[in-house]
Every structure is written in structure tokens, then in C-alpha cells.
Amino acid sequence: MVAGSESGSVASGPVGLLKAATGIAGLDEVTDGGLPRGRTTLVCGGPGCGKTLMAMQFLVRGAIDAGEPGVFVAFEESPEELAQNVASLGWDLEDLGSRRLLAIDHVRIVEGEIVETGAWDLEGLFIRLGAAIDAVGARRVVLDTVESLFGPLGNELLLRAELRRLFRWLNDRGVTAIVTGERGGATLTRHGLEEYVSDCVIVLDHRVHDQVSTRRLRVVKYRGSHHGPDEYPFLIDRTGFSVLPVSAMVLQHEASSERIPTGVGELDAMLDGNGYYRGSSVLLSGTPGSGKTSLSARFLEAGCERGERGTLFAFEESPAQIVRNMRSVGVDLQQWVDKGRLQMIAARPAAYGLETHLARIYWAIEQFEPSNVVIDPLSSLQGEEYEINATLSRLIDHFKRRGITALMTALIRGEFEDRAGLGISSVIDTWVDVSNMEIDGERNRGISILKSRGMGHSHQVREFQITSQGFAIRDVCAGERGVLMGSARRVQEARERAAATAQGAELDAKRRRLEYLRSAQQAQVTALRAQLETETLELANEIATGERRERQLEQDREAIAAARRGAGVSEQGKGR
Amino acid sequence: MTDTGATETAAQDRFLLRLYVAGQTPKSLTAFSNLRKICETHLAGRYEIEVIDLLERPQLARGDEIIAVPTLVRKLPEPIKKLIGDLSDTERVLVGLQLMPER
Numbered sequence: 001m002v003a004g005s006e007s008g009s010v011a012s013g014p015v016g017l018l019k020a021a022t023g024i025a026g027l028d029e030v031t032d033g034g035l036p037r038g039r040t041t042l043v044c045g046g047p048g049c050g051k052t053l054m055a056m057q058f059l060v061r062g063a064i065d066a067g068e069p070g071v072f073v074a075f076e077e078s079p080e081e082l083a084q085n086v087a088s089l090g091w092d093l094e095d096l097g098s099r100r101l102l103a104i105d106h107v108r109i110v111e112g113e114i115v116e117t118g119a120w121d122l123e124g125l126f127i128r129l130g131a132a133i134d135a136v137g138a139r140r141v142v143l144d145t146v147e148s149l150f151g152p153l154g155n156e157l158l159l160r161a162e163l164r165r166l167f168r169w170l171n172d173r174g175v176t177a178i179v180t181g182e183r184g185g186a187t188l189t190r191h192g193l194e195e196y197v198s199d200c201v202i203v204l205d206h207r208v209h210d211q212v213s214t215r216r217l218r219v220v221k222y223r224g225s226h227h228g229p230d231e232y233p234f235l236i237d238r239t240g241f242s243v244l245p246v247s248a249m250v251l252q253h254e255a256s257s258e259r260i261p262t263g264v265g266e267l268d269a270m271l272d273g274n275g276y277y278r279g280s281s282v283l284l285s286g287t288p289g290s291g292k293t294s295l296s297a298r299f300l301e302a303g304c305e306r307g308e309r310g311t312l313f314a315f316e317e318s319p320a321q322i323v324r325n326m327r328s329v330g331v332d333l334q335q336w337v338d339k340g341r342l343q344m345i346a347a348r349p350a351a352y353g354l355e356t357h358l359a360r361i362y363w364a365i366e367q368f369e370p371s372n373v374v375i376d377p378l379s380s381l382q383g384e385e386y387e388i389n390a391t392l393s394r395l396i397d398h399f400k401r402r403g404i405t406a407l408m409t410a411l412i413r414g415e416f417e418d419r420a421g422l423g424i425s426s427v428i429d430t431w432v433d434v435s436n437m438e439i440d441g442e443r444n445r446g447i448s449i450l451k452s453r454g455m456g457h458s459h460q461v462r463e464f465q466i467t468s469q470g471f472a473i474r475d476v477c478a479g480e481r482g483v484l485m486g487s488a489r490r491v492q493e494a495r496e497r498a499a500a501t502a503q504g505a506e507l508d509a510k511r512r513r514l515e516y517l518r519s520a521q522q523a524q525v526t527a528l529r530a531q532l533e534t535e536t537l538e539l540a541n542e543i544a545t546g547e548r549r550e551r552q553l554e555q556d557r558e559a560i561a562a563a564r565r566g567a568g569v570s571e572q573g574k575g576r
Numbered sequence: 577m578t579d580t581g582a583t584e585t586a587a588q589d590r591f592l593l594r595l596y597v598a599g600q601t602p603k604s605l606t607a608f609s610n611l612r613k614i615c616e617t618h619l620a621g622r623y624e625i626e627v628i629d630l631l632e633r634p635q636l637a638r639g640d641e642i643i644a645v646p647t648l649v650r651k652l653p654e655p656i657k658k659l660i661g662d663l664s665d666t667e668r669v670l671v672g673l674q675l676m677p678e679r
Contacts, residue, residue, distance in 0.1 A: 120603070123598035125643040
């Protein structure tokens with residue numbers, strides 16, 4: 001045998017460990033396939049943590065899904081009580097009983113009713129159990145909880161020996177069994193049942209912290225099998241018991257290069273012109289009343305308009321309230337709810353613990369399969385500090401694996417420095433900040449992109465306006481006191497306009513004066529030229545006249561002279 | 577009160593006793609012989625013993641809520657009393673059957 005070639009079978013456990021699917025959502029993932037088939041699993045936890053429900057679900061799902069009949073031995077509750085408790089989950093135990101898929105044996109033992117008089121054994125229980133198994137051909141068995149035998153039966157040593165024999169007997173019968181046990185102080189179970197069950201041990205934990213309960217499941221031990229090492233949140237809701245198999249963070253999700261609009265054109269423009277990346281995680285931080293919910297609702301609405309589904313997890317307002325409020329800013333969510341594209345799930349943050357909230361989010365997504373998700377606000381999900389970041393990171397990681405574009409809002413009260421304290425910022429792809437800024441006794445919204453991976457984005461603070469017509473983002477005025485918005489911006493703009501007008505008028509006047517001067521000069525030049533021409537003409541006339549006179553005088557002188565020399569007087573008269 | 581009540585019960589009533597066993601094991605044989613002895617001593621003439629072997633009639637285990645064997649059930653007089661074990665501790669058997677007061 002070559003060691004290398006056998007490594008696969010070695011890793012999967014001794015001689016191919018067979019498993020029985022529990023049919024409990026998430027648990028089969030955590031246990032890598034289910035509980036060890038033909039063996040006994042111990043499920044322990046405190047009172048009311050869901051042991052009985054988990055065990056019953058194992059039988060019901062086994063009966064319905066896998067066609068494996070089961071036997072439920074109830075040491076605490078009567079068959080009627082059990083049936084009532086699970087009827088709300090849609091399980092009809094009576095029906096399963098009549099179809100020979102389930103047998104419930106109620107072992108009623110009352111403390112102090114039994115007197116111990118000597119040596120005994122648990123053969124009576126074995127016979128009852130054997131008869132029940134044979135009656136329905138059971139493949140699965142639940143004992144809930146054998147610890148009830150401690151006390152009423154007296155002799156604890158004898159009981160322990162018999163329990164050891166019981167578990168061995170269950171293995172011999174080849175049934176896959178769940179034995180429940182009450183959580184003890186120093187030990188996993190009050191009476192140390194884990195000592196007898198060596199194959200698989202699951203611990204259920206129900207913690208209450210700050211009056212908020214959180215349920216967690218952990219596979220403490222699973223011999224011969226891989227299993228998730230973490231504590232996993234689990235839920236008990238109208239579908240029964242389910243485990244949230246949020247795995248450790250693995251960065252292996254696909255990175256889509258597809259872009260999707262934010263729902264506000266100007267915001268798309270700030271994000272490289274194309275909006276968010278599909279499947280990215282967007283943090284929308286802001287001070288109270290800065291429009292986070294409105295912007296989120298618009299994002300979902302835009303998705304619905306494209307034909308995508310969206311889910312809104314609201315932790316501050318009821319769906320009805322959100323619908324009403326969003327209508328006032330021109331976002332009609334109700335029509336998308338009616339069309340089945342939008343799902344709104346609201347819960348008070350204090351209603352559940354962090355893990356339970358996450359589990360609810362997880363299951364809602366599993367069922368509705370939205371493309372876009374909004375959590376409003378993420379900051380209301382509170383938990384112990386050491387775990388909240390890791391837990392939220394796991395959720396965001398889950399969104400990414402599912403290719404869901406997630407927009408999460410975060411309420412910020414303080415100054416910018418505090419925002420760095422949001423521990424999840426490192427797992428956020430795009431961070432948009434909308435904050436109220438006070439200028440001249442007026443609050444206005446400033447919107448800016450703090451970061452956006454994988455794209456060139458705007459670094460400017462712009463003014464974000466929400467009106468009944470919708471959303472608008474405007475460039476802000478940069479003034480002496482920084483950016484100006486709202487009235488201050490309008491004042492500044494008016495002032496600039498006035499100044500510009502005044503300046504324009506002055507310029508016009510100068511232009512007109514120049515024009516005037518130019519034309520005046522022109523007129524002068526024309527006048528001078530005209531004068532010159534006139535004078536020139538006059539002078540020329542005068543000169544010509546003068547010359548003519550001179551010539552006449554010359555001729556006259558010549559004529560006189562000639563007359564003096566000849567005819568004398570007649571010549572003179574002729575010339576006139 | 578317990579004192580006189582128990583004594584009165586013991587004095588007048590008929591005892592219907594049912595012994596549950598699982599096969600002819602040493603424990604069940606011991607239990608049966610111990611029971612016979614106690615009955616002859618304290619309930620002579622006014623007792624009836626019914627032995628039920630659960631290996632033969634397993635369905636009867638549910639009726640009297642039997643998990644341990646041997647189990648002795650006092651069906652009459654009422655109220656029903658349950659004793660487990662091979663009945664070797666005679667004093668506890670007498671107390672359990674209300675044939676003597678608890679000390």
C-alpha cells in the first residue's frame with residue numbers, strides 16, 4: 001500500500017465514515033455532510049437553547065426527505081406537547097406517526113415516585129426502544145434527554161454503567177442517534193454524558209448579552225471527520241432550526257467589472273462616470289438626517305427599474321414608514337414591493353443579537369436571491385467589540401461571494417477622525433460620505449467619495465440636494481471659509497453675479513467712451529479735413545482769381561502800353 | 577398520619593402486585609423470590625402477584641412507564657407505587673409498599 005495514494009481515504013475518516021444528512025439548513029455544511037451514520041451524537045446546551053427542536057427536526061427531515069423513519073424518546077415532554085410545539089413549523093407529527101415514519105415514546109419519570117430496592121438494569125428502556133424501532137423500522141433515534149434519569153432512579157453508578165450499555169446498544173442497532181444533555185458547569189453536560197459519546201459532540205449556546213440573546217452552535221468534536229471549527233450562529237424561526245455556516249474569511253470571490261448605476265446620475269459621475277462595481281460593498285456614512293436612507297432607497301429603486309431584485313434590511317424604521325418617507329422624495333418603493341422585486345425586512349436592533357440578525361439577513365438572501373442589498377444602518381448592529389468587526393466582515397464576504405452589491409449605511413455623529421474607527425472600512429470597496437455641514441446657521445448636505453477601489457473618482461465635496469422631485473448633486477462654491485453650500489452658496493453666487501454685472505457695466509461704459517472718443521476724434525478729423533479742403537479750395541480760388549487779375553492787369557498794362565504806342569485812346573476803349 | 581394511614585391500608589386492603597421482568601435473569605428470579613417471601617410474611621391471603629416478562633410482551637412496558645427492571649408496581653390499593661430493583665432491601669420494599677412507615 002502506497003501511503004500517498006491512500007491519503008484521500010485517510011483524510012475522510014476511518015474506512016469512509018458514512019454520514020446522515022440532518023436536513024437542518026447549514027448544519028450539514030458545518031458537519032461536512034451530516035451526523036455520523038449509525039453512531040450517537042451528543043447535543044448539549046442550556047435550557048431552552050433548542051436541543052429538542054434540533055433533534056426533532058433531525059427526525060422529521062430524515063422521515064420526509066430521506067425516507068428514514070425515526071423514534072423520539074421523550075423524557076420530558078409528552079407527545080401532545082411535542083406535537084403542539086412543532087405544529088407552528090408545519091410539521092404534523094401525528095400524520096408522520098400514522099404513516100409509520102415517526103414513533104414517539106414518552107417516558108414519564110417523576111422524581112421521588114420510584115423506590116429503589118436493589119440491583120436493577122435499564123432493560124425495560126431497551127425493550128421499549130427496541131419495540132419502537134422495530135415498529136417503524138427506525139433508522140434514526142432521539143433520546144431527549146436521558147439525563148432526566150439521574151435522580152429518580154437513585155443509584156448513579158448503576159445508571160452510568162447502564163447508559164454506557166445503552167449507547168453501545170444504539171451503535172449495535174445501527175441507528176443514527178441524537179442524545180441530548182443539559183449543559184453543565186465544568187463539564188459539557190451536567191452528568192458528563194460526553195464521557196460515553198465519543199463520535200460527535202455538538203454544543204448549543206444561548207447567550208444573553210445586554211438583554212439581547214444570541215444563539216450559537218459549535219461542533220466540539222467529530223471523530224474521523226472534518227468539521228467547521230467556529231461557533232456558528234443558529235436561528236429558530238418559523239422554518240425551524242437553521243445554522244448560519246458563515247465560513248472564515250476567504251478572498252476568492254469573483255471581481256466583476258460590470259458597473260451599476262447608483263440611481264443618481266451626478267453620483268455616477270463622481271464615480272468615474274459609471275457608478276458602483278457590481279458585487280462590491282459600499283459604505284454610505286453620514287450624520288443623522290443626511291439622506292443615507294433616501295440614497296439607499298434610490299439605489300434599490302434604480303435596481304428594480306433595471307429588473308433586478310433588492311432587499312432592504314431596516315433597523316430603524318418600519319417598512320410602512322420608509323415607503324411613506326421615500327415617497328416624499330420621489331422614490332416609490334411600494335410599487336416594487338407589489339411587483340415582487342423589492343423585499344423589506346425590518347427589525348429592532350435590540351430584538352436579537354448580532355449573530356441572529358446576521359442569520360436572518362443570510363436566510364432572507366438565500367430565499368429572495370436579491371442582486372442588491374441595503375442594510376440601514378449597519379451601525380445599529382451592535383455586538384461585543386472583539387467580534388463585531390469579524391462578524392460583519394464575514395457578512396460582507398458572503399455578499400461578495402453571492403455577487404450581491406451591498407450598500408450599508410453607517411451613522412456617524414462625530415468628526416471625520418471618528419470615521420476611521422469604523423473597523424470594517426478595510427473590507428469596503430466604495431465609501432461615500434454624506435454629511436450635514438453647517439454654514440451661516442444653515443445645514444446642507446455635502447457628498448464626497450472617501451474611497452472607491454478600482455476606479456478614478458471625484459475627490460471633491462459636492463452639495464447633495466434632496467427634493468420632492470428627487471436628487472441632485474451640485475458643485476459647491478469654494479469660498480474663503482471653505483466650501484459653500486445652500487443659502488451661503490446662493491448668496492455667494494448672487495454676490496459674484498452682482499460683482500460681475502457691475503464690472504460688466506463699467507467695461508461697457510469704457511467701451512462706449514472709447515467708441516465715443518474714437519468717433520469724436522473721427523469727427524474732428526473729418527471736420528479738419530473738410531476745413532482743410534474748404535480752405536484749400538478757397539485759397540486756390542483766391543489764388544486763381546489773383547492770377548487772373550494779374551494777367552488782366554498785365555494785359556491791360558500791355559494794352560495801355562500798346563495804345564500809348566499806337567492808337568492810343570481807341571485801343572483803350574476796345575479793351576473794355 | 578402517614579403512620580396510621582399506612583397501617584390501616586395494610587390491615588384492610590387486597591394487594592394487586594405486578595412484577596415486570598425481562599427474561600429469566602438472575603435479577604428477575606431473585607426479585608420474584610424476594611417478593612414471594614415478603615408477601616407471605618406481611619400480606620398472607622390478601623395479595624396477588626402478576627409477573628410480566630417484557631421480552632414476551634414488550635408493548636406492556638409503556639403502560640406502567642417501565643424503564644428499569646425488575647420493577648414492582650403496586651396497582652392496588654391505590655395510589656400506584658413503583659419499586660425498582662431485585663427487592664433485596666426488605667425494609668425499603670415494605671416502606672415502598674406502605675407496609676411500614678418511613679423512618
